[in-house]
Amino acid sequence: MAGSDKLNRPLFDLDSLRALVMVADCGSFTTAAARLHSTQSTVSQKVRRLEEMVGHRLLERGNRDVLPTDAGQTLLGYARHMLAFNDEMFEAMSGATVAVTVRLGVPEDFVAGRTTHLLSAFNRKHPQVKLEVTSGLCRDLSSGYDNGELDLILVKQRRNSREAVASWPEKLQWIDSASNPTFELDPIPLVTFPPRGLYRDDMINAIERMGRRWRISFTSSSLSGIQAAVADGMGVSLLPQRAVTADHRVLTKNNGLPTIDAMEVVIIHRPSADVMVKELAGVLAQSLACQY
Structure with missing residues (x-):
């Protein structure tokens, strides 16, 4: 039952917490609204909703400033932490710290030389990307792709055997x-x-x-x-x-x-593939277009 009670607790709204912090820092609803690019009434409503949620008055209007109550001081400490965690999480998910793994399958005759140089250049451009390259028979690579073990494959197949994002005839x-x-x-x-x-x-x-x-x-x-x-x-x-x-x-x-002349070289990835998968596919396609 205790676990169920926790699940049913209301969640704090970050926008409302940001409004509370801004009012406390500025000492004014008017100044806080201007910095939040909002209206004073909207900021007041957000603070009021927080007060109704926690059951305590959070801010008091003084003679010259708006000051936090004791309950307000307590909530402000948690609010600042939550907003900081939110910013850290956003930066982690949008910045270069996100580790992305791209699982690429290529035939043995494409592994060395020009392809290796291309993959090295791609990795230098995107150091957060981990490349897992599998080489082998095209039938095995296609099977691995179909089983979800590979994100992107460069394979040889009979012409028009399956839909591809790019293709070239194989001499x-x-x-x-x-x-x-x-x-x-x-x-x-x-x-x-x-x-x-x-x-x-x-x-x-x-x-x-x-x-x-x-x-x-x-x-x-x-x-x-x-x-x-x-x-x-x-x-x-x-x-x-x-x-x-x-x-x-x-x-x-x-x-x-x-x-x-029944064969072709193709690049295949899923429509929902990660942006890094699609970018690598484009790099491979550009290189192959020069070779073919």
């Missing part, structure tokens, strides 16, 4: 080893991401349309693993153009391989 290249080519082998060894991984089905379908036999020679969920396997002569693969290195030989239509 892909067929690659073989520059030193130990394997394309002429029968069956063609393929270096791929795991089942349901990007480009895997496109590779297999393209090879079958050529009438060639194929086999999976190497599978890895790591982009660097795929790159190294191809460079070392373990098979042919299909990767984004930016992932091609000097250790690779690019295969083209002259080799009978089709152009694969």
Whole structure:
């Protein structure tokens, strides 16, 4: 019952407390009203409501000034604390002291280099923002986003698979080893991401349309693993153009391989995302627009 009584107690209005403090500090309802950009009658009403709430007279009009009563002095002490806490709370919630966490998901081939420099610059501009970056397969990043584990994702997907805030076509290249080519082998060894991984089905379908036999020679969920396997002569693969290195030989239509243009790079976040999430998405979009 005691807890219920406390819950039912009336709450002090901060505007009324501010009016009481201002009148006490100024010693005048008229001067207090002017400083509060209000009217004398409004200020008087706020003080009167406080008096009715606490059941005590709080201010006395003297010969020259308005002075607090003993009850008024007691309430003024609490009022000043409450107003100070209110100001501190407002400053904490609106200023640079608020710690914001942005959970970003990006594919492995976007983690290093230009993206890292971009994230570093963003962090210097917003030191209160904590960046939690997750890298991995796009399907896992999309799943993490759908499960609420990520706020913002930069992923590769089949064109128009899901709505995005920005998108760019992803240019892909067929690659073989520059030193130990394997394309002429029968069956063609393929270096791929795991089942349901990007480009895997496109590779297999393209090879079958050529009438060639194929086999999976190497599978890895790591982009660097795929790159190294191809460079070392373990098979042919299909990767984004930016992932091609000097250790690779690019295969083209002259080799009978089709152009694969079914993929796109997208940025996705929720409409209700935090302003920092949206700003970071804009920074990423600006950078990608220059690359694509």
